[in-house]
Amino acid sequence: MQNERFRADVALAPLKVFQRRTVDYVFDRLYGRDDPVRQFLVADEVGLGKTMVARGVIARMIEHLWDNTKRIDILYICSNQAIAAQNLNRLNVLGRRELALPTRMTLVPLQLRDQARLDANRVNFISLTPGTTFDLRSATGVTQERALLFHLLRNLVTRPRGLHNLLQVTAGVEGWNRAVDNLTLEGVDKRIIERFRRDVQADRDLFEELERICELFPRRRDTYPAEMTQPRNSLVARLRAKLSHACVDALQPDLIIMDEFQRFRDLLHGDSDAAMLARELFDYSGGDGHAARTLLLSATPYRMLTLAGDEPDEGDHYQDFLETLSFLYGREKGPEVAATLAREMRAFRGLLHALPESLASAVETRQTIERRLRRVIARTERVASTVERDSMMSEPPIAVSIAPADLAQASAVSQVARTLDAPEIIEYWKSSPYLLNFMRHYSLKRLLEDQVDAPSAVLRTAIQAARPAMLDHDAIDAYAPLDPANGRMRAIMDDIFGQHLEQNLWIPAAMPYYGEARAGAPLTKALIFSSWSMVPDAIAALLSYEAERRMGVGESGRRYFEQHRLRPLQFRQDHGRLAGLRALLLIYPSPALAELADPLAVFSETGATLSLEGMRSAVGDRLKPALGALKEGAVSHQDAQSTEWAAPAMIDDLLGARSRAWLEAPHGMRALASEDAFHDHIAELAAAVRTRHIGASSDDLSDLLVDVALGSPAVCALRALKRISPELAWDDPRLLSAAAEVAWSFRALFNQHDAVALLRRDTDDHYWRRVLAYCAQHNLQAVLDEYAHYLVDAEGLGARPAEDRAIGVARAMAQALAIRPSQIDVDDVRVDEESLAISKFQMRGRFAMRLADYKDEDGAVARLGGVRDAFNSPFRPFVLATTSVGQEGLDFHPYCYRVYHWNLPGNPVDLEQREGRVHRFKGHAVRLNLAERQAAVVSGRGQTPDDPWKLMFEHARSEATVDTDLIPYWIYEGSVRVERRVPMLPFSREVTRLAWLKRSLTIYRLAFGQPRQDELLEYFHTLMEAGLEVAALESLQIRLDPSPTSCPSSAAI
Secondary structure, three states: OOOOOOOOHHHHOOOOHHHHHHHHHHHHHHHOOOOOOOEEEEOOOOOOOHHHHHHHHHHHHHHHHHHHOOOEEEEEEOOOHHHHHHHHHHHOOOOOOOEEEOOOHHHHHHHHHHOOOHHHOOEEEEEEOHHHHOOOOOOOOOHHHHHHHHHHHOOOOOOHHHHHHHHHOOOOHHHHHHHHHOOOOOOOOHHHHHHHHHHHHHOHHHHHHHHHHHHHOOOOOOOOOHHHHHHHHHHHHHHHHHHHHHHHHHHOOOEEEEEOHHHHOHHHHOOOHHHHHHHHHHOOEOOOOOEOEEEEEOOOOOOOOOOOOOOHHHOOHHHHHHHHHHHHHHHHHHHHHHHHHHHHHHHHHHHHHOOOOOHHHHHHHHHHHHHHHHOOEEOOOOHHHOOOOOOOEEOOOOOOOOOHHHHHHHHHHHHHHHHOOOOOOHHHHHHOOOHHHOOOOOHHHHHHHHOOOOOOHHHHHHHHHHHHHOOOHHHHHOOOOOOOOOHHHHHHHHHHHHOOHHHOOEOOOOOOOEOOOOOOOOOOEEEEEOOOOHHHHHHHHHHHHHHHHHOOOOOOOOOOOOOOOOOOOOOOEEOOEEOOOOOHHHHOOOHHHHHHOOHHHHHHHHOOOEOHHHHHHHHHHHOHHHHHHHHHHOEOOOOOOOOHHHHHHHHHHHOOOOHHHHHHOOOOHHHHOOOHHHHHHHHHHHHHHHHOEOOOOOOOHHHHHHHHHHHOHHHHHHHHHHHHOOOOOOOOHHHHHHHHHHHHHHHHHHOOHHHHHHHHOOOOOOHHHHHHHHHHHOOHHHHHHHHHHHHHHHOOOOOOOHHHHHHHHHHHHHHHHOOOOEEEEEEEEEEEOOEEEEEEEEEEEOOEEEOOOEEEOOOOEEOHHHHHHHHOOOEOOOEEEEOHHHOOOOOOOOOEEEEEEOOOOOOHHHHHHHHHOOOOOOOHHHHHHHHHHHHHHHOOOOOOOOOHHHHHHHHHHHHOOOOOOHHHHOOOOOOOOEEEEOOOOOOOHHHHHHHHHHHHHHHHHHHOOOOOHHHHHHHHHHHHHOOOOHHHHHOOOOOOOOOOOOOOOHHHO
C-alpha cells in the first residue's frame, strides 16, 4: 500500500552491527533532542559500506517523519550517473521507482512535469549530478532553458517580441521557434512559476534591466554588436540563476545525501552561483518547520595527508579539514568552532613534540578533540580487527631482474630521444617496455610527428637502429614469443603465467564441490596501478598476447591478425540441416537435471570432497530414475536419427515439469535470439519433446546426461539462481528464462578464439562435448553459486522479491560474460626512404584490460563500467591495469586479492586507497579463508542449504569474539591475505621509498588535522627508532568510531 505506515526494520535488517551502530549514531545527531546538527559526515574507511549506512539513515528518517510530514523528499547527489546507477538500488528502501534528474536545475520544472507529481507520493527519491544540475557557468544555457524562461516571463514584460528575440541568443530561427512553440507551462509546478515571477519583479534592478534589454531587440537580426550581446548574455545568466533558486521549492529536500562529496567540495565552501544554489538546498526549511539535513559520505573527505612536495592544486590537508568542519557545524557556529579546533590542534601538536614526557597530557587533549569532532563526524576503520593489526595485508617478495634486451631497449629509445632533444627518458624506460610502440600522447611522439616529413639523417639512423627494440607486426601475427623487454613486466609475467592462470577460463571456486585438492596459492586476479598512462596499454596488449600464445592459438593454425572468426557454437542451417541441435544442451536449463543431480547435494551428504570421477558416479546414480522414465516413456526407433540432444527436455516433460510450455511460448526460450535459424532449432526441440521420439538410443546416454548435469552452463545457472531465490519453483518460467540468458552469454565466452584453441588442444571430441567436459572438470556449479551470492549484495537485491533477484543476478552475469576484447593502438614507426612513417596496428586486450572506455573489435564503444563488472566476475579479464582513475570509489575485490604497484604512489594514503580497492566486503581473500575454515558446515551436513555461502558466513559470524561484524565480512584470517606486490628494480630509489611509505602507513593517522604533516611524520619515525613503543603512539590516534560509549554531549562545545 502506498500510504501504509513505513517501518524501518526491513531496510535495517541487512546492515552489519558496526553499520547499524553508525546509523543510530548519525540519526541521533541529526534528529535527536541533544543539540542536533543539520550536517553530518560518515567517513568510514574505504570499502566498509558507507552506502549501506546511508540506506539505514534514510529508513530511520522516513519512519521518523512519516506521521507528521505530508511528503518526504530525499536528494541523492553523486558525481556521475554511473555511481548513481551502482548505488540507487542499495539506497532505495521503498523498492519504488526512483526519480533520476540528470539535468540542469533550471529544467527541473519540465522534468517533473513528465513524471507523476511529487505531491502524489509520500516519499520521493531524486538523484542529481552536480556537473549538470548546478551548472550555471554557461551564461546563456541551452535552448530549452531559454524557451522556458520566455513562457515564464512573456506576460510580465511590456515587449514580449523583444523578449522572444533576445532569448533566441545564437539558436537558429527555425529551431528556436520550434522550441518555443513546443513548450507550454501546462503541468509545471505553480510554486515554481509564482516564486520565479515574484523574485524577478522584486529585484527592481533586474526587472528594469529586463525591460531595457527587451527594447534593444525589437527585430531579429543575423548578427548583433558586442554592446548588445554582452548585456543580453549577462541578463540571461541572472534569469537562469533566479529560476534555479525557484526550483529548490519544488524539491523540498528533507534529507540530502552527498556521495564522495570531496569531488565537489567547492559547492560547500565556494561563493560561485553553483555554490549559492547548493547552499539554498542545504539551508532549506519547509513551511511546516522541517529543516533539510545533509549527510556527507566520503572515505577521504579532505586530503588526509599533505607532504611538502605536493602540488598546490592537489589541496591542502589542514585547510580542507578546517573548511569541512566549518561546513558541518553550520554557517553560524562553524567558523568559531573551526578556530577553536585549530587552537586545540596546535596545542596537541606541541604535546606530540614533547613526547614521551607529555604522553598523559597529549592523551587528554586528544580526548577533547575527539569529543568535538564526534558531534559531526563518524569513522570506522578495520585495522584493529586483525590479530597482527595488519588488516590482513601481506607483501610477498617479487624478484625483478634486468636482462640484456631491457638494456637494448633503453639504449635504442635513448638514442631516438637525444636526437629529438626529448626529455630524459630513464623513468619512461623503467616503466614501459616497447616505449616507441606505446607513446600515446607523450612529448616524444609529438616531437617525432613534427619530424615526419623531413627527418634528419641522424634521426633516421636512430629509428632504423631502434627497429629491433620495437614490436614486430609479422612476428606477432605468427604468435612468436615476445621478450617482456622490461624488468617489471618480466616479473609480473613470471608471477601470473607461473601459476598457469591463462589455462583457466574462470577463477576457480573458493569452495569446489569435487575434484583434486588445490596445490599452491589459490588463483586470483591482479590489479595493477601505474603512474604512467602508457603502461596499462602495454600490460593489456602484451599479457593478453602471451595468454593467447600459451593457450595454443598459434598452434591451432590461426594467425594473430586473421579476420575470420571461428564460432563453433552456432545455430545455423547447413544445406537444409539444423547444425546446432547438440549445442542446445548448453543453453537449455533442465529443471529435472538441476534438481535431481545437484553436486552441492552430493557434497552436503558425503562429508568428503569426491574426485571428479566419484562425483560423476554419484550423479549418475541420482539420474537413474530420470533415465528409467525416459526409456519407459519415450519412443525409440532404431532406424531413426538419434535425438539424444532432446533427452533433458524429454525427461522434464515426462516428470511433469512446465518447461515444455516455456519452450513453445514466444517469450520463452525463443526470446533469447531473433534469428530464424535459432527459432527453427527451438521448434525442432519442442517437436521432439511433443512426439517423444528419442531416435536410436545411444549407449552413452547416461554419460551424456551426467555431463549435462555437471557441465551445462544452463543447468548450472538454473541451480545458482534457485539458490538465491529459493521461493521460485525449479520450473518457474522466469527462472528458466533467467538461466537461459546466462547460458546464452556463455556461448560468447566459448566462441572466443582463445577458448576454442584451449578446449580443442589434444582432442578430437565434438566442441559442444568439450565445453560440457571443461565446465564439469572446472566446477562451474560451485563457481556460479559463489558468484550469485556475491551479486545479490553487489546489485542491492537482498530485500527484493525472488523473481527480481533471479533476473537481476542473471542480467549481471550475462553482461560480465559478454564483454568484448578491447583494441589497443600500437604505434609502428618506420623509415620510409627520406621520411618517417608512423602507422598503427591494433592488439587485443581480453586476458588483461585497461580500466577505461574503449573500442571493441567491431568499433563499438564499450564503457569503463562494463570492464569493472567483468573484472568483478570470475571471468576474464584476469588482469586490470589502471592509473589513479581506479584509485578511488570503485570496487575490485570480488575475485582479486593481489595489488601490484608498478609505480609507488607518493603518499601513504594513496597506497592505502589503492589496496582498499580489493580489501572490501566479502572480498576474495575473505571468501577463500571462509571456505578453508568453514567448508565442514556445508560438507556432510546431510541436507542441501539454499545458499552455502550465506550459511558459512552466518556460522563464522556466530563464532566471532567481537560484535562489530567486521569479522567475518571484511576480515577473516586464514592462509590467504590481501597481497601488496611491488616489482622494484634492484638498488632503485623505490626500495627506500617503499620502506618510508610502510612506516608512514602505521603512523600517518597521528598527523590527522595537522599542518606540515611530513615534519610530524619524520619526528614520529625518529621516536620509533629511539625505542618508543607503537602502542604508546596508538594511544594518541584520534578515533571517531561511534562506539556505544561515544554518544556526544552538548557540553563538548
